[in-house]
Amino acid sequence: MPDVGRVGPDGGTAGASWYPDPWAETGSFTWRWWNGHTWTAHVRHVENHQPRLPSWLSVPVVLALVFTIPTLGYLAVVATVPFLLGLVPILIVWPALAWLDRAEPEPLSARVHAVLWGASVAGLVAVVINSLVELAAGSVAAAVVSAPIVEEIGKAAGIAWMVRRREVDSVMDGIVYAGWVGLGFAVIEDMTYFALAPDDQLVGTFVLRAIFTPFAHPLFTAWTGLAIGRALERGRSPWSAWWGLLLAIASHAAWNGSLALADATGSMAIVGVAALGFFVLFVAAAVMVIRERRREERRLVELAPLLAERYGLQPAEWTVFGHWDSMLAARRSLPRAARQQFDDMHAAMARLAALHERPGGVDPVEEQRLWAQLHRARGVAGTG
Numbered sequence: 001m002p003d004v005g006r007v008g009p010d011g012g013t014a015g016a017s018w019y020p021d022p023w024a025e026t027g028s029f030t031w032r033w034w035n036g037h038t039w040t041a042h043v044r045h046v047e048n049h050q051p052r053l054p055s056w057l058s059v060p061v062v063l064a065l066v067f068t069i070p071t072l073g074y075l076a077v078v079a080t081v082p083f084l085l086g087l088v089p090i091l092i093v094w095p096a097l098a099w100l101d102r103a104e105p106e107p108l109s110a111r112v113h114a115v116l117w118g119a120s121v122a123g124l125v126a127v128v129i130n131s132l133v134e135l136a137a138g139s140v141a142a143a144v145v146s147a148p149i150v151e152e153i154g155k156a157a158g159i160a161w162m163v164r165r166r167e168v169d170s171v172m173d174g175i176v177y178a179g180w181v182g183l184g185f186a187v188i189e190d191m192t193y194f195a196l197a198p199d200d201q202l203v204g205t206f207v208l209r210a211i212f213t214p215f216a217h218p219l220f221t222a223w224t225g226l227a228i229g230r231a232l233e234r235g236r237s238p239w240s241a242w243w244g245l246l247l248a249i250a251s252h253a254a255w256n257g258s259l260a261l262a263d264a265t266g267s268m269a270i271v272g273v274a275a276l277g278f279f280v281l282f283v284a285a286a287v288m289v290i291r292e293r294r295r296e297e298r299r300l301v302e303l304a305p306l307l308a309e310r311y312g313l314q315p316a317e318w319t320v321f322g323h324w325d326s327m328l329a330a331r332r333s334l335p336r337a338a339r340q341q342f343d344d345m346h347a348a349m350a351r352l353a354a355l356h357e358r359p360g361g362v363d364p365v366e367e368q369r370l371w372a373q374l375h376r377a378r379g380v381a382g383t384g
Contacts (some may be wrong), residue, residue, distance in 0.1 A: 018044060018364040020311055020371055031368050044368070056109040056116070057125045058161060064120035072076045077193040085206050086191030089214035090183065097179045097218070100289060102328070103172050103296040104350035105343035110167050114158055116179050118184025122154030140260050148252035155181045155221045155243050159228055163238050168368070170354045172296050174229025175222050175289055182218035189217070202267070213278060216255065219285055223247035251281065296350065303353040310373055317378065321349060341377065348374035
């Protein structure tokens with residue numbers, strides 16, 4: 001039984017709940033029950049289960065890669081130019097997603113998994129189902145009806161898998177993972193379109209898809225990610241985010257429908273109007289995402305003192321997160337090898353901040369898990 005005279009959380013004024021054990025040894029993720037007046041003898045240890053697969057893989061991704069990797073290998077040999085052209089959107093979209101990710105850095109393994117999901121699971125399901133619909137009802141039905149529904153559901157499943165792994169707890173998380181999944185899908189789809197395009201149409205197809213609309217798939221799926229992230233922030237089930245999936249499907253169908261109509265009528269004016277609408281949608285989404293990123297920046301800065309007190313951070317550890325510009329400057333000053341460790345601490349604090357803002361109070365089990373992540377990051381972050 002600990003010394004009951006020891007000061008409790010929040011100066012001894014906190015309500016009854018589980019809190020980081022002030023008597024725990026460094027490196028042991030132990031929580032102790034505070035009954036609202038004194039510390040008790042009840043403790044709980046955070047389990048640290050290691051996955052059987054590397055965290056950048058999952059069973060669905062492995063199964064899909066069995067079919068995807070040989071296909072990509074074959075394409076790289078017989079259609080090298082289309083294969084390489086399909087990689088161009090990565091150079092455009094990747095920096096934008098990396099910038100968004102600065103608000104709450106996601107693990108590299110989780111980002112890789114999201115890209116692989118889009119390129120393998122979502123891509124494979126889309127190819128199979130869209131091909132069957134095209135055989136049964138024609139190419140227009142496949143492009144305007146089947147593709148938006150099947151592809152957006154496949155990409156949404158990639159975000160849902162990250163929710164299952166507890167990697168999504170905010171609007172920005174949902175948008176960022178939607179972007180990575182969408183990028184993976186877009187690369188595979190572009191390679192296919194470029195490989196099938198006649199020689200005299202390859203340049204035009206490349207310019208339209210890779211240069212003018214490289215953000216198309218990330219933008220469509222961003223509605224799903226936004227809705228899921230908002231539901232989780234408000235303490236609701238991700239299933240309540242169905243409206244985001246409907247918006248993703250509708251915007252995707254509108255774009256594909258305009259291209260199909262332009263192809264059927266031979267009118268480039270339709271393509272121009274559709275491109276203008278896509279540009280307006282892109283600008284609106286960009287403004288929304290930037291505002292959301294800044295909101296998460298402010299949340300971390302405002303809650304940094306509270307997090308420091310609750311989780312026993314040293315002044316040198318949390319003051320660097322008390323101002324956004326100084327935090328970025330501190331990160332840039334670190335050797336490149338140490339930046340990932342700094343990002344781990346930043347991510348853990350950002351997620352704890354989101355947890356404390358969630359309606360209904362702090363979930364003690366989730367708080368223990370995130371505190372364990374913060375504790376591990378503190379051991380190597382080098383900010384103290």
